[in-house]
Structure formats: C-alpha cells, structure tokens
Amino acid sequence: MSQFDCQETKRHVHEYLNNELTELEITEITAHLAGCDSCEGDYDIENALNGAISRSCGEVPPQELAERILAQIRELQKEIKH
DSSP states (O other), rough: SSSSOOOHHHHHHHHHHTOSSOOHHHHHHHHHHHHHHHHHHHHHHHHHHHHHHHHHHHSOOOHHHHHHHHHHHHHHHHHHOO
C-alpha cells in the first residue's frame, strides 16, 4: 500500500518536480498523480509556477518563498471550490 495519499502527495510535489525524492517515492507519487485529479491539478500549478519563475529570472526563489506562494494558491483554490 502506498504511503502517498493526497495530503502527502501535495506536501511533496515540489520535491517531486525537482527530483529530490527517492526512486520509490517518485514511483509512488507518479502512481498517485495518475489516478487523482486533485493532486494532478496541484502538480500542474506547481509545474506552471516553476516554469514562470524560471522564465522570469535566473535565480531560484528561496524555498520558504515558494512554499508561502503555494500555500496562498492552495487557499485560493479551496475558496474557489466552496
């Protein structure tokens, strides 16, 4: 049984995109994303955000900044869904 439920997948999507996880974790998250539209949506947002940042500047934002921005995006998503 996979340890990556929605909460864990969303918590680790940044590391997933940056290949900062073990092969097993990557495999489990990939499998979860394939079957979960909600987590796939978060992945798409994170991926688009990373792309926009990469195109906008040559420097990587501090991890704390990226996490704060993503937290705000997730809060906005919750408000939109309700």
